[in-house]
Amino acid sequence: MVAQLPKTTASPIVYPDDDGLPMSDNTLQFEWIMTFYYNLDWLFADSPEVFVAGNLLWYPIEGQVKTRQAPDVMVVFGARKGYRGSYKQWQEKNIAPQVVFEILSPGNTQTEMSKKLLFYNFHGVEEYYIYDPHKNELSGLIRPEQSEILETGAPYLQVIEEMQGWTSPRVGIRFELSEETLQVYRPDGEPFATYLEAQRQLEEVRQRAEQAEIALAQERQKAQLLAEKLRQMGVNPDEL
Numbered sequence: 001m002v003a004q005l006p007k008t009t010a011s012p013i014v015y016p017d018d019d020g021l022p023m024s025d026n027t028l029q030f031e032w033i034m035t036f037y038y039n040l041d042w043l044f045a046d047s048p049e050v051f052v053a054g055n056l057l058w059y060p061i062e063g064q065v066k067t068r069q070a071p072d073v074m075v076v077f078g079a080r081k082g083y084r085g086s087y088k089q090w091q092e093k094n095i096a097p098q099v100v101f102e103i104l105s106p107g108n109t110q111t112e113m114s115k116k117l118l119f120y121n122f123h124g125v126e127e128y129y130i131y132d133p134h135k136n137e138l139s140g141l142i143r144p145e146q147s148e149i150l151e152t153g154a155p156y157l158q159v160i161e162e163m164q165g166w167t168s169p170r171v172g173i174r175f176e177l178s179e180e181t182l183q184v185y186r187p188d189g190e191p192f193a194t195y196l197e198a199q200r201q202l203e204e205v206r207q208r209a210e211q212a213e214i215a216l217a218q219e220r221q222k223a224q225l226l227a228e229k230l231r232q233m234g235v236n237p238d239e240l
Contacts, residue, residue: 015059017085019070023055025105028133031194032103036073039184039192040171044075051079057086058097060123069119073101075171096124099170104132117141121157127170128157131182138163138177 024030037054044050057070068086074097076087089096100120102113113130120128128141141157160166167174172187184192227237 013063013065015057015065015068015086015088017057019057019068021070024103025107029103029105032131032133033072035192035194036101036103036184039186040073040075040173043171043173043186048081049078051076051081053084053087056084058089059086060089060096062088062090069116071097071100071120072103075099077170098126099168100125100128102128102130104130104134106134117157125157127168129168129175133182136177136179136181138175138182140166140175142169 024033033054037052041052044052052073052075054073055070056074057068058074059065059068061067074087076092076095076097078095079087079092087097102116104113117128124143126143130139131137140160140163142160143157144155163175164177165174173192174185176183176185186192231237
């Protein structure tokens with residue numbers, strides 16, 4: 001009698017949600033990452049098929065655990081909003097993030113950024129923006145349209161020669177670089193706000209609403225007093 005070896009089952013592939021790297025190296029970098037993330041998230045808040053994420057690991061190929069990248073901010077058109085531990089492209093109708101933002105810190109090396117560019121280039125990113133808030137330097141790359149690819153034979157990300165006043169074809173935001181800092185404008189012309197600025201604006205709106213409500217209540221009270229005086233004088237205010 002021949003003994004049969006027990007069948008072995010392959011262990012499921014684990015795609016870690018954390019690469020062990022810090023989200024940011026300093027407060028300035030963190031502030032800019034959050035500014036891009038929150039403003040883009042607000043911009044597409046009413047679009048259920050636009051997913052915005054910050055520092056989320058993106059795995060483009062099933063089974064290749066080490067092939068991954070965590071953009072500071074990415075925007076994916078065609079992917080539904082919702083919680084994800086990581087972005088596994090094969091589970092997302094194989095849609096690659098179309099727009100990626102990287103905010104540099106003094107600790108970023110040229111080798112590191114070159115690897116990121118190669119990754120985004122190879123895996124289908126359409127627009128790639130890099131901002132260094134410490135040097136106040138902005139650069140961008142864009143993938144040519146199909147007609148341009150056929151004409152030039154260059155399907156890869158190409159450097160945007162002039163970023164001053166550049167408007168993203170995908171997300172519609174406009175970049176303006178001054179001597180001091182970068183200003184980003186939404187499609188409606190309103191500037192990006194930091195989280196703190198947005199909270200202050202919301203508080204101002206809330207206070208104005210409360211003041212308007214108080215003023216309306218005071219006017220109603222005056223109207224009631226006037227109506228009561230008219231009734232005491234034998235006049236029906238409802239007939240006036």
